[in-house]
Amino acid sequence: MTDTDLDEIPVARPVIGAREKQLVLDVLDSRALSLGPLLGRFERALAARIGVEHVSAVSSGTAGLHLALRAAGIAAGDEVVTTPLSFVASANSILYEGATPVFCDIDPRTLNIDPAAAAAAVGERTAGLLPVHIFGYPAAMAELERTAAARGLWIVEDACEALGAVHGDGPAVGARGNPAVFGFYPNKQLTTGEGGAVVSPDAAAKQRIDSERNQGRAPDMDWLDHDRLGFNYRLSDIACALGVAQLERLDAMLADRARIAALYDAGLGDVDGLELPCPDADGDRRSWFVYVVQVPPGVDRDATIRALREHGIQAKPYLPAIHLMSFYRERFGHRAGEFPVCEDISARSLALPFYPELSEGEVERVVEAVRGVVGGAA
Numbered sequence: 001m002t003d004t005d006l007d008e009i010p011v012a013r014p015v016i017g018a019r020e021k022q023l024v025l026d027v028l029d030s031r032a033l034s035l036g037p038l039l040g041r042f043e044r045a046l047a048a049r050i051g052v053e054h055v056s057a058v059s060s061g062t063a064g065l066h067l068a069l070r071a072a073g074i075a076a077g078d079e080v081v082t083t084p085l086s087f088v089a090s091a092n093s094i095l096y097e098g099a100t101p102v103f104c105d106i107d108p109r110t111l112n113i114d115p116a117a118a119a120a121a122v123g124e125r126t127a128g129l130l131p132v133h134i135f136g137y138p139a140a141m142a143e144l145e146r147t148a149a150a151r152g153l154w155i156v157e158d159a160c161e162a163l164g165a166v167h168g169d170g171p172a173v174g175a176r177g178n179p180a181v182f183g184f185y186p187n188k189q190l191t192t193g194e195g196g197a198v199v200s201p202d203a204a205a206k207q208r209i210d211s212e213r214n215q216g217r218a219p220d221m222d223w224l225d226h227d228r229l230g231f232n233y234r235l236s237d238i239a240c241a242l243g244v245a246q247l248e249r250l251d252a253m254l255a256d257r258a259r260i261a262a263l264y265d266a267g268l269g270d271v272d273g274l275e276l277p278c279p280d281a282d283g284d285r286r287s288w289f290v291y292v293v294q295v296p297p298g299v300d301r302d303a304t305i306r307a308l309r310e311h312g313i314q315a316k317p318y319l320p321a322i323h324l325m326s327f328y329r330e331r332f333g334h335r336a337g338e339f340p341v342c343e344d345i346s347a348r349s350l351a352l353p354f355y356p357e358l359s360e361g362e363v364e365r366v367v368e369a370v371r372g373v374v375g376g377a378a
């Protein structure tokens with residue numbers, strides 16, 4: 001099998017139907033391709049879905065993290081406590097403002113930041129916490145919020161993998177009153193091609209973010225008049241149209257993802273030493289984003305990926321630990337051994353094909369291949 005084989009089962013694949021095509025065509029026909037009516041329409045629909053008031057659509061999740069951190073008040077020289085088991089954007093966004101990510105270890109069950117380790121990592125220069133709801137599982141926000149309140153810290157939530165997740169203590173992920181960021185890359189639960197959104201705690205924060213995504217222009221200012229530093233982090237109306245159509249089918253897509261996760265759980269639950277994603281507990285509800293397993297200790301994860309590839313199945317190491325990436329090692333002197341739980345999980349992690357239109361037959365093919373490769377090697 002090679003990368004170009006048509007029947008290779010990919011790791012991720014968006015659902016695009018007639019409604020997406022129609023709404024995109026409507027925008028093209030309207031000639032209002034950016035800062036048109038679809039921007040506000042997408043933002044309002046998304047806000048309603050999350051159960052919040054203030055949402056700003058932006059050009060990517062990374063851009064959203066950058067603007068959310070600025071709105072929270074990040075400053076050069078600050079330290080921000082965050083998790084090393086994440087997509088690199090969560091740590092990179094801290095560096096954009098001259099602040100430093102301080103990593104701490106993760107909870108081995110949820111794979112989210114360990115709140116006790118986070119509290120222990122808070123120091124003199126710590127200004128904020130940046131938890132990530134990894135793989136769509138809600139982070140332990142209540143404990144992190146207690147630490148933040150006790151130490152005078154702000155919180156920005158990276159919810160890029162968690163649209164639709166719900167906390168055990170009530171609110172949807174993103175609706176706790178902290179700035180929170182969602183991402184809409186094609187592998188996410190909802191896609192706009194590229195894109196993201198920021199939930200603001202109040203109207204003033206939303207106004208600042210709306211201005212900074214558009215070169216610093218205030219809402220009441222004339223075209224080409226700017227009263228603060230800004231960026232071009234706008235999301236086009238073409239992308240917003242995709243988002244509106246995707247929101248209409250979000251619940252169905254989330255249900256499909258949950259159904260497929262249950263099929264994997266049933267097919268792989270008895271493979272010796274193979275660790276599956278944790279089930280929901282304490283009222284927390286995962287929004288299924290990826291299906292990531294940890295191969296048994298002693299099994300070669302990268303050889304497993306190559307063997308699955310030969311069965312026509314794409315699998316990925318997911319996620320690499322951020323502190324062990326060459327840029328972070330060189331810039332901050334990080335070394336293996338600093339965060340043992342994260343490093344162990346990361347070295348054994350394997351993302352399997354997972355998307356709403358994965359058929360039961362394909363799930364079965366993946367299950368059989370994983371059982372053969374991992375079961376046989378254990």
Ligand SMILES: *Cc1c(COP(=O)(O)O)cnc(C)c1O
Pocket residue numbers: 060061062063086087089090132158160161183184185195196
């Ligand atoms: C997808 C993702 C982002 C944002 O990615 P973009 O490609 O910039 O939209 C940020 N953090 C995490 C954890 C993600 O999974």
